[in-house]
Amino acid sequence: MVTPRFRRTATSALAVALASAAAVGGTSAAGPFSDADATTASPTADSPPLAHGSKGHGGKNAAERSYRDLLDHSDKAKILTAAHRGQWRDAPENSLPAIDAAFDDGAEIVELDVRLTADGVPVLMHDETVDRTTNGTGKVSSFTLAEIRELRLKEHLGGAQTALTDERVPTLAEAMEAAADRGLVNLDKGWPAREEIWDVLVDTGTVRNGLFKSNAPVAEVQAFRDAHPGALYLHMIIDDNLASFDEFGDHQPVGYEVVFGTEQDAVARAPFLARVAGESRVWINSMWNGLADHLTDEASLIDPSRGWERLVTTFRASMIQTDDVVAIERWLRTGEGDTVPRGSVRVQAEDYAPGGEGVAYHDVDAGNRGGLDMRPGDDVDISDADGNVRVSWMRGGEWLTYEVEVPRTGTYELSARVSSPYTPAGAYTVAFDGGPESERVAVLSTTSHNKQELQASGVAQHLTKGTHSVRVSLPDDAYQNWNLDYLQLDRVTH
Known part of the structure; x- marks a missing residue:
């Protein structure tokens, strides 16, 4: 296999810590940021009770x-995972099944987006x-709840x-009831509707589940908090509102959502973050570049020290919002990113064989449209998508x-990690060692160019121990955009 050029599989500092703990009889079953390290605080005296009522919350x-x-x-506070728009990988974003799936996968917080209908109902x-996200058109504010x-x-x-799915647009009340005994809800985009949201929280007994959020003037925020005792509040902060x-x-908020374009931003500097962490939780987003420089989910999968690990150790993150709940929960337990399963073989798309056009590859358009110059002189389109290096176009x-x-030696099944917002996205065939091509494999939409998914091909091949060639071909009579x-x-063991 060609050695990846810009990918590292070196053991992270977190994994080293895990190994050291195991060697001295530590809690090897728990990662360095797992429940085992959490200490709990008591609720404040004026906090309302958590969800209650007929459901027995x-x-x-x-x-x-x-x-x-x-x-x-505290310094040993548990790292909390926030699922961006719920677990949208398993269900429509901002849907009730996405809320359930996020909590099932280990998130403590679901981030949901709230807007008002024409008749003033938060959805x-x-x-x-x-x-x-629906089969309709028009502004949310132009629809009544019934519509x-x-x-x-x-x-x-x-x-x-x-x-389309059979899922419908949920009300905030339904969402809060779904989360009531499962976790917290970050109420994104909801500050303009804060009074209507507050009424929902009170009516559903979920005041302690809901996290209001804004970058509004402090005086405005404080007036709301004074008028609504027990309201949990997270403040969004960048260099422009550092003060x-x-x-x-x-009267500090329970947390700050810290956003920095580069590590040189004032809001990302150690002295400031130390002050924030001493008073509140630090929430950092890892979904894409620009939210925390380039410390992203995808970079973390390659090497956690290029993403999640640095967010915690350098930037004091104690809450991380992610598009990959399963992977970040695995990292919190083990310190590992997207590791190759035992007995499997993985080759990165950009690490195609040497030899150039007509020998190692064929590309239909001249030049590297992806702009990432990892194979100088080649026409393969290599790009970077929020830390993910891939072949595009x-x-x-x-x-x-x-x-x-x-x-x-054994039988191996092939999978491909792909992305595309299109339906159909494309198709490919596979040939091993110059042999016949497989049947066509459909590439399924991931509903985003920048959100990858490992998809099984259904192609299996008996391979002997040693070096083999694998050719991936794209039929020219099929739509292709992935x-x-x-x-x-992966070696078949059954």
Whole structure:
């Protein structure tokens, strides 16, 4: 297998810490930022009770544990995971199943987006319009609740070519009831509707589940907090409103969402973050470049020290919002990113065989449209998507050849980590060692160019121990518009 040029599989500092703990009889089953390290704080005297009522909420359920963890600002506070728009990989974003799936996968917080209907009902919707995520068109504010309920949500992140589901747009009340005994809810985009949201929290008994958020003037925020005792509040802070921290004085929010374009931003500097962490939780986003420089989910999968680990150790993050809940929870337990499964073989898309055009690859357009100059002189389109290095602009008639080193004789199944917002996204065939091509494998939409998914091909091949070639070809009579991150061969054991 060609050695990856810009990817590292070196053991992270967190994994070293885990190994050291195991060697001296530590808690090897728990990662360095797991529950085992958490200390809990008591709720404040004027805090309202957690969810209660006919469902029997209250007591020491998951939501109460998350609430108590939220109040813990110590150096050993548990790192809390926030699922961006819920677990949209399993269900439509901002849907009730996405909320359930996020908590099932280990998140303590679901980030949801709140907007008002024409008749003043808070519902879940990220955009001002319903166009991207439903089969409707128009502004959320132009629909009554009854009208918006007639719409159907699209799969995952939505988009013009995304399939419809049977899911409907939830009300905030339904969302809070779903989260009531499971965890916390970050109420994004909801500050203009804060009074209506507060009424929902009170009516559903979920005041201690809801996290208000804004970058509004401190005086405005304080007036709301004074009028609504027990309201949990997270303040968004960048260089432009850095002074907000001092303006809150002795009445600090429970957390700050810190956003920095580069590590040189004042808000990202160690002295300031130390002050914030001494008073509040530090919330940092890892979904894409620009939210925390380039410390992203995708960079973390390659090497956690290039993302999540640095957010915690350098930038004091104690809450991380992610698009990859399963992976970050695995990292919190083990210190590992996207490791190659035992016995499997993985080759990165950009590490195709040497030899150039007509030997190692065929590309239908001249030059590297991706702009990432990792194979100088080659025409393969290599790009960077929020830390993910991949081959992009996949088009009909193109092909790539890879050399893989198989560690053990056996039958191997091929998978490809891909992304595309289109339906259909494309198709490919596979040929091993110059043999016949496989049947066509359909590339399924991930509903985003920049959100990758490992998809099984159904192609299996008996391979002997040693070096083999794998050619991936794109039929020129099929629509093709997708991106390839890596190929993986998993040994069949059954």
